[in-house]
Structure formats: C-alpha cells, structure tokens
Amino acid sequence: MVGAEAGSDERLRRFEAVTDAALARLDVEELLATLLDRIRDLMDVDTAVFLLLDPHAQQLIATASWGLEEEVRQGFRVAVGHGFAGRVARDRAPVILDEVTAADVVSPILRAKGVRSLLGVPILQRGELVGVLHIGSLRPRAFNTDDIKLLQLVADRASLAGQIRSHDVDRTAALALQRSLLPTRLPEVAGVELAARYVPGHDAGVGGDWYDVFTLPSGWLGVVVGDVSGHGLRSAVVMGRLRSALRAYALICADPADALSHLDRKINHFEAGSLATVLYAMITPDRSTMLVSLAGHPPPMLARAGGATAQVPVPTDFPLGLGRPRQNRRNTTIAFAPGDLLVCYTDGLVERRGELIDEGLERLRAAVTPSPAEEVCATLMASLGLEQRTDDIALLALRRSGARPATEDLLLCEPFDGTGFASLRRRVYAVADSAGVRGTRADDFVTAVNEVMTNAVRHGGGGGELRLWGGDVLLCEISDRGQGFPAETYLDRRERPVATPTGGMGLWIAQQISDSLAIESGPGGTTVRIVAAR
Numbered sequence: 001m002v003g004a005e006a007g008s009d010e011r012l013r014r015f016e017a018v019t020d021a022a023l024a025r026l027d028v029e030e031l032l033a034t035l036l037d038r039i040r041d042l043m044d045v046d047t048a049v050f051l052l053l054d055p056h057a058q059q060l061i062a063t064a065s066w067g068l069e070e071e072v073r074q075g076f077r078v079a080v081g082h083g084f085a086g087r088v089a090r091d092r093a094p095v096i097l098d099e100v101t102a103a104d105v106v107s108p109i110l111r112a113k114g115v116r117s118l119l120g121v122p123i124l125q126r127g128e129l130v131g132v133l134h135i136g137s138l139r140p141r142a143f144n145t146d147d148i149k150l151l152q153l154v155a156d157r158a159s160l161a162g163q164i165r166s167h168d169v170d171r172t173a174a175l176a177l178q179r180s181l182l183p184t185r186l187p188e189v190a191g192v193e194l195a196a197r198y199v200p201g202h203d204a205g206v207g208g209d210w211y212d213v214f215t216l217p218s219g220w221l222g223v224v225v226g227d228v229s230g231h232g233l234r235s236a237v238v239m240g241r242l243r244s245a246l247r248a249y250a251l252i253c254a255d256p257a258d259a260l261s262h263l264d265r266k267i268n269h270f271e272a273g274s275l276a277t278v279l280y281a282m283i284t285p286d287r288s289t290m291l292v293s294l295a296g297h298p299p300p301m302l303a304r305a306g307g308a309t310a311q312v313p314v315p316t317d318f319p320l321g322l323g324r325p326r327q328n329r330r331n332t333t334i335a336f337a338p339g340d341l342l343v344c345y346t347d348g349l350v351e352r353r354g355e356l357i358d359e360g361l362e363r364l365r366a367a368v369t370p371s372p373a374e375e376v377c378a379t380l381m382a383s384l385g386l387e388q389r390t391d392d393i394a395l396l397a398l399r400r401s402g403a404r405p406a407t408e409d410l411l412l413c414e415p416f417d418g419t420g421f422a423s424l425r426r427r428v429y430a431v432a433d434s435a436g437v438r439g440t441r442a443d444d445f446v447t448a449v450n451e452v453m454t455n456a457v458r459h460g461g462g463g464g465e466l467r468l469w470g471g472d473v474l475l476c477e478i479s480d481r482g483q484g485f486p487a488e489t490y491l492d493r494r495e496r497p498v499a500t501p502t503g504g505m506g507l508w509i510a511q512q513i514s515d516s517l518a519i520e521s522g523p524g525g526t527t528v529r530i531v532a533a534r
Helices: 002-018 019-025 028-043 069-073 084-092 108-113 145-181 231-254 256-270 355-366 373-383 421-434 439-459 506-511
Strands: 047-054 059-066 077-079 096-099 117-123 128-137 193-199 207-215 221-231 276-283 289-295 299-302 310-311 332-335 339-343 395-402 405-414 464-471 473-480 517-522 525-533
Touching: 002 059, 019 059, 019 276, 028 047, 028 145, 047 207, 059 084, 059 128, 077 084, 084 096, 084 117, 084 128, 108 299, 117 145, 193 207, 193 373, 207 439, 221 231, 221 339, 221 395, 231 256, 231 332, 256 276, 256 289, 276 339, 289 506, 310 355, 339 373, 355 373, 373 395, 405 421, 405 439, 421 439, 421 464, 421 473, 439 464, 439 473, 439 506, 439 525, 506 517, 506 525
Parallel strands: none
Antiparallel strands: 047 059, 047 128, 059 077, 096 117, 117 128, 193 395, 207 221, 221 276, 276 289, 289 332, 299 310, 299 339, 339 395, 405 464, 464 473, 473 525, 517 525
C-alpha cells in the first residue's frame, strides 16, 4: 500500500513538473529547452526531439533536441507520413516502437545514434497538428501507458510553443509586409506638404490600415487612405493587394469613383469575404482642386487658410466588398486653396468604446488647424487620447503650400475675343512645343484651349484672357466674365452629360482630351484651367 501511494505521489510530482505555470512566461526557445530538461529528468531517456510542422510544405522540422542535436543543426526535415515521426503526425496518435529497425526511421542521425526503442506523440493545438515529440532509449525498453500520458502532457504544454512560434511568424511576416507598403518617407510633391502616421491598435502591430500618395503621369496627385477589416497577417496581405490594385486602376481611370468601382469588383471576385473602406482623392496638377470619392470611409477634415475647420461635405458610398454594387459611386469637387490643410484618417483615430463617433469627430475638428502638415500630425497624435485606442490608426495630412506649385513662369498672356483665334492657336502651339508638349499631346491641348475660348466668347461676355504658365506642367488659364455655372457637370468622363447649362459640348469635349481640366465659376466670372503634362 505504501509503495502504491509512493508511486502515485511520484506521478503527481511528474505532472506538476511539466504543468508549472511559470513555463507560460518563457519564450519559445526557453520553453522547449526547459521541457527537454524535464523529460530527461522524469522519463530517464537518451534522446528527445521536438519537430514542428511547416504547414505549407507539410514537413516536420527538427526544432529542439537533446541527444540528437545534430538534427537541429542540420535542419532535418521529414514529410508527414514518412518515417517514425511522420507516422505519428499522419495518424495523430501515439506510436511505440519496442525495437527500432532501419525501415522504421528515415533520420540517418537517429540511426547512427543507435536508438533501440521509441515513443512518439503528436503536438496538437485546437485539434490541428503543430508537430511531434518523440523520445528514445539506447537500450530496449517497453514504454507503457503512463509514459504515453506523461509525454502527451509535455506535448500539450509544447503546443504553447507552436502557438507562440506561429504567432511570431505571422507577426514577423505581417510587419515586414506592412513596412514595405507604408513608405518610411513620403514622396516630395511640388506644391503640397505631406505628413503621415501609422499606429497599431493591437499587440500584433499590424493590420489592414494604409495610406498612399503617388503622382500620376498626367500630373494629378493621388491620395489614398484605406482600412481593411480585421487585424494581423491576413488583413495586411489583403491590404497589400488592394493598395497595388488601386494604383493600377488609378493609371487607367479618369476619376476616383471609377477607380473605386474597379476595386470593388476586384474585392468581390478575388477577395471574397473581405471588407474595406477607402478614401481616394485626386488633386489637379496645379493643386487648386481635388476630386474625392468615399467607399464607406469617414470624410476628411479640411482646415481653410484663415477660416474654419469642418468635415468635407462628401457623400459616403457603400464600403468595398459588400457584393453587387447598390449604387453608382460619386465624385465631389473641392477647392484646395493655398494654405488649406486636408486631414485623411481611419476610424481608429476618432472611435472610442462607450461614446458616439460624433464626439471623436468633434475632438478631431477642434484639433485640426491650417498649420504645417507635420505639426498637425504631431498635435493629433498627442491630443486625442490615443493611449486608449483599440483599433489601428492611419493618418495623412496634406497642406497646399503655394499659389502655383506646379507652374512657375508666365509664358503667354493675351486677351481674346471672337477674332484672331487662328493666330492665338499658333502661338499656343509654339509655346507648347518649346515647353516639350508635342505631337498628339500638343494637338489635344490646343484643341481643348480652342473649345474653352470658343465657349467663353459665346457664353462668357464675348471674350476673356488666356494665360500660359510653364514649369513642372504646362497650364493654360482661360478667364471670362460670364455669370458662371456648376462645374461638376463637366467633371465625369464616364458618360456624356444629358444637357449643359450653356447648351454646347465644348467644355465636355475639352475635359475628355485634357490631362486635367478644372473649373472655378461664380457670379463674377469663370476660370478654366487646362493642364498638359510633359
């Protein structure tokens, strides 16, 4: 009776040794090394090996060992289903070999060691295979049920290492991916100051939030802030795909709404189950105007130079990934004057548990001023109580720095009326040629200028003034004294307008063939800006 009690106490001591709560505080290498030491002490064996599963290759990799250290140094791998360890992994059940033969094992190191008996158990995590733990003896040994139970308990504790390792691999991969996609330095853009921040809201340090700024061949500036639902590696991977796809669509789409419509179709077909919100803005080459489209994303804040700060009045269309589109996506035209500051962000900046989002938006509005972009970002990160965040934050600030960022020199300034068009067109051709705009690009540019001048003569008081500016791009400004009209009629390239306030199609035609066309119109007159990129 005393012997039975002593044996029971010994088993209890063994179980306590491998379930010590302190093990949970160790990192992967320390945990596995500690478990190997305890296996040696408790089970009196000559070898012990942890092999963790590479799920993509479906191979077991020798990760930690005692007595067979060379397997780890050489990176020994065995396919699931092959050899002794592969059999344990395939069957997901303990395997005992009382007498090992050459046919039972594939590891030359294990054979050379002279192991005579083996016991192996699977390492499982939530029913999924993580790896295999096996022990060996250099003398014949009959492993029993108690040995299986104890070794399985060790394997269960080692599953923590598999979980930690998987988490670390995912985290490392996600960090590498996100760091490659979020630029460490924003591009230098003429006429615009840029600053940005990314703050993870979870321990993984990564998620689906991103920002992007790029210049298009036409001279337009693309600005993106997006948020893929979820966190971790999967969201970061989807984010990377969407970022690349949107850049590609930006090259072929005339406006933000069109690009987001393409991106929505891409998500629904190739990223089924993913959901994303995106802000995409395009700023004209002269930086005076922007087109904005929102796919379920919070509207940006705009601080006017010398004026108030408010959310940009942009309608919010459905997020990306909901399935069949329920409506046509919309563009909104916003003036962007020198000194104005635009703040784009993801909802992690303004959402807090237990409060309405309106409270967060009001905090943001109160903190945004038309100051330098870097100063605004620093102020927002310091003032919005971000120590309580529960979501990732992407923040991008843009401040227009001057009146003519993309154009420097006045090359031509001429009044015009209904006479002398041919002579003025020839002069515009000559200036375009000297500025490096030639061939069909020059033909399109001059045709657009001619259409706008014709419109000004017919509907803008009989004439106006033409100014050509040179610099990073060629900019033509045509001003008249007409009563004005809503510019947005002409800013959608996807379809011909049903009717125009002036009764003609000149401005629409000019918009179709221009790299950029922007209109500022009011009771005092109208100015049309036409850009030709070099």
